[in-house]
Amino acid sequence: MASTLEIRDLRCNVEDKEILKGVNLTVRQGEVHAIMGPNGSGKSTLAYTLMGHPRYEVTGGEVLLDGENLLELPPDERAKRGLFLAFQYPQEVPGVSVANFLRTAVNALRGEEPAGPAGSGKNLAALTALQKEIEAALEQLRWDSSFTRRYLNEGFSGGEKKKGEMLQMAVLKPKFAIMDETDSGLDIDALKDVARVFNNLRGPELGAIVITHYQRILKYIEPDFVHIMVDGRIVRSGGRELAEEVEAKGYDWIKAQVG
Numbered sequence: 001m002a003s004t005l006e007i008r009d010l011r012c013n014v015e016d017k018e019i020l021k022g023v024n025l026t027v028r029q030g031e032v033h034a035i036m037g038p039n040g041s042g043k044s045t046l047a048y049t050l051m052g053h054p055r056y057e058v059t060g061g062e063v064l065l066d067g068e069n070l071l072e073l074p075p076d077e078r079a080k081r082g083l084f085l086a087f088q089y090p091q092e093v094p095g096v097s098v099a100n101f102l103r104t105a106v107n108a109l110r111g112e113e114p115a116g117p118a119g120s121g122k123n124l125a126a127l128t129a130l131q132k133e134i135e136a137a138l139e140q141l142r143w144d145s146s147f148t149r150r151y152l153n154e155g156f157s158g159g160e161k162k163k164g165e166m167l168q169m170a171v172l173k174p175k176f177a178i179m180d181e182t183d184s185g186l187d188i189d190a191l192k193d194v195a196r197v198f199n200n201l202r203g204p205e206l207g208a209i210v211i212t213h214y215q216r217i218l219k220y221i222e223p224d225f226v227h228i229m230v231d232g233r234i235v236r237s238g239g240r241e242l243a244e245e246v247e248a249k250g251y252d253w254i255k256a257q258v259g
């Protein structure tokens with residue numbers, strides 16, 4: 001049965017200021033939801049709150065994954081339930097190679113023992129399978145394997161960091177992915193790389209929230225639904241045409257309508 005992520009009247013404070021003022025959104029596995037909205041409207045706050053960033057204090061509402069309250073779980077447990085966040089601003093992690101990071105993350109999510117140098121046959125088989133998955137994702141990104149030997153995001157260009165988030169997503173295969181402006185700062189080829197990885201993952205197993213400012217990515221990642229967030233709430237929902245309307249007219253007309 002398809003899983004459902006339900007956000008009900010979610011409210012959240014950052015440093016005692018109310019940012020999310022009652023967000024309602026239901027995402028089913030298999031659906032792609034785009035969220036657009038002016039700068040500062042709370043899109044990243046929603047992403048971080050869903051993932052469990054400690055700075056974001058939930059003051060009301062619920063987030064349910066198949067009925068289980070995610071808000072009571074730490075971020076790693078949310079990840080184990082299949083939630084994934086591609087960051088708007090990926091952090092550099094010097095000293096941890098991309099390959100090591102991916103291996104550790106996969107082992108943590110799947111609850112497997114990390115394979116040591118003298119790993120058992122089973123671990124070696126798992127490692128080889130993972131290596132193949134990483135190589136397949138690298139190919140979709142048109143990256144060579146030297147990237148996986150570098151430290152996570154260290155010295156990566158803005159666009160490379162975003163592609164790195166997609167590499168993680170391809171390998172971790174989340175049930176529900178939140179992509180926070182993964183398209184921002186990408187050249188047209190990189191944008192297509194990101195869309196290629198996404199569209200390969202797309203299907204009945206993936207529910208996605210794609211946060212973006214631009215219509216452009218929605219040509220390559222076609223959303224089933226488009227939502228507009230203004231001042232901590234989703235104030236309009238529709239299809240592709242809503243994104244086109246926003247592109248043409250900006251947000252003032254929506255802001256005027258919602259007061």
Ligand SMILES: Nc1ncnc2c1ncn2[C@@H]1O[C@H](COP(=O)(O)OP(=O)(O)OP(=O)(O)O)[C@@H](O)[C@H]1O
Binds near residue numbers: 017042043044046088
């Ligand atoms: N640590 C913080 N301290 C104070 N205010 C914060 C903090 N983090 C976020 N905010 C405020 O919360 C509001 C929402 O920010 P958020 O990053 O969620 O917006 P956004 O919709 O993602 O914007 P953008 O499109 O620019 O990425 C902004 O006014 C921001 O300044």
Ligand SMILES: [Mg+2]
Binds near residue numbers: 043044045088
């Ligand atoms: Mg943001």
